[in-house]
Amino acid sequence: MKILVTFALLGLIGYARCHSWIACSDYCEKNGADWDPNCCRGFPRTANQFAQKNSFGQDRGYDFQPSANGPGCRNTYAQGGYSSQYPKAIYYEGQQVILAHPMKNHGADAACTNIHIPDNGNKIYRGLKDTDRDRSFSYYRQIEVADLGVSPVGSANTQSSKYPKLGYQNAPNFCKDTDKSMGTYSFNLPSDVTAGEYTFMWRWSFNGPSNNYATCFDVIVVRTKVERDNMLRQANPSVNLEVACGGTTSNGGQGTSVGCNGSPTPSTTPPTTTRSTTTRRTTTPRTTTTTTAGPPGTSRRVPVMAAQLTGDFDLGTPANRVSKRYVTVYFDCPATAQFVNARLVSNPDKFQYDLVQEQSEHIASRKIIYYVTYDEACNIGSNPPIATIMDEQ
Numbered sequence: 001m002k003i004l005v006t007f008a009l010l011g012l013i014g015y016a017r018c019h020s021w022i023a024c025s026d027y028c029e030k031n032g033a034d035w036d037p038n039c040c041r042g043f044p045r046t047a048n049q050f051a052q053k054n055s056f057g058q059d060r061g062y063d064f065q066p067s068a069n070g071p072g073c074r075n076t077y078a079q080g081g082y083s084s085q086y087p088k089a090i091y092y093e094g095q096q097v098i099l100a101h102p103m104k105n106h107g108a109d110a111a112c113t114n115i116h117i118p119d120n121g122n123k124i125y126r127g128l129k130d131t132d133r134d135r136s137f138s139y140y141r142q143i144e145v146a147d148l149g150v151s152p153v154g155s156a157n158t159q160s161s162k163y164p165k166l167g168y169q170n171a172p173n174f175c176k177d178t179d180k181s182m183g184t185y186s187f188n189l190p191s192d193v194t195a196g197e198y199t200f201m202w203r204w205s206f207n208g209p210s211n212n213y214a215t216c217f218d219v220i221v222v223r224t225k226v227e228r229d230n231m232l233r234q235a236n237p238s239v240n241l242e243v244a245c246g247g248t249t250s251n252g253g254q255g256t257s258v259g260c261n262g263s264p265t266p267s268t269t270p271p272t273t274t275r276s277t278t279t280r281r282t283t284t285p286r287t288t289t290t291t292t293a294g295p296p297g298t299s300r301r302v303p304v305m306a307a308q309l310t311g312d313f314d315l316g317t318p319a320n321r322v323s324k325r326y327v328t329v330y331f332d333c334p335a336t337a338q339f340v341n342a343r344l345v346s347n348p349d350k351f352q353y354d355l356v357q358e359q360s361e362h363i364a365s366r367k368i369i370y371y372v373t374y375d376e377a378c379n380i381g382s383n384p385p386i387a388t389i390m391d392e393q
Contacts, residue, residue, distance in 0.1 A: 019063030042089025057102030057180030225259030332383030
């Protein structure tokens, strides 16, 4: 009887102290032991306020327990707080992804706690591509991205101090600091997560299936590791570009090696697209004069051929009380493009992208940022991107 009473008390203590969150949505070290802020390339929503990278695990009220039909995210997309210091994650198709979270005393390690601390499931869900940024908890749970496994509990936890572990309790240095030690997950990005922007939701069930904690993080997915690396370097030239290769994931499955050591991504080169006259831009393209080679020492302008391009469109200051800005972007070369500060409405072909700005802070920014990968090298001097704009009062 005494053993049963002790077990019940331990369970109650665990429940009272329960809280955790995703602190990094793209960590560079698989099964890492100690938090390194320079290893984190992507952050969840409002991490700049509640999960600051230089105070890992500090409790600022970031843990969030969603109700079944309530919001799935603690903060809305508009409140995301992403910045150059706290950017969204950038994944490439087929990547093995690593997440990091603080343990908050919830590891079952006999060396410093006990083997009965529970784990009732860890999963990643998502909304549809380029939309679904502020949906309910039950809505996100319709599309599963990854099962992150379940840590063994009680009599099944026969090697409580051995790491790596499945599920939440994968924290090699847990006993060093049971509160602020780092745990990590790893999972393969599935083939249906193709280039675009997504809202992902992490769900951890602690004491039981209905005792859920959630964190939302927004992710830009690009086609290849090369494209991802270029985007990360533009934001931070000293960024760590390492990715997990092979091994096992948090649920005990085989980890992918896509993008490792030059291995190909799952995407195939898209076929050449024939431009439709109905979607060709009507603005006369600017041209670049190219001269033939002259005598030694003379200069000449040569074509600038781009395979990838990053920049922004300055839309100018909007009129008062503008509620929406509709922008159509045209590329004279077939391209796959991603945009920040706007939502993609339609994409009839690889030349035209119809966007809308409908959030006040996006409209106030005056800009739409773009990331472009051309199907083949494009002369951007003769064929620059063009944007047209219409405001709605």
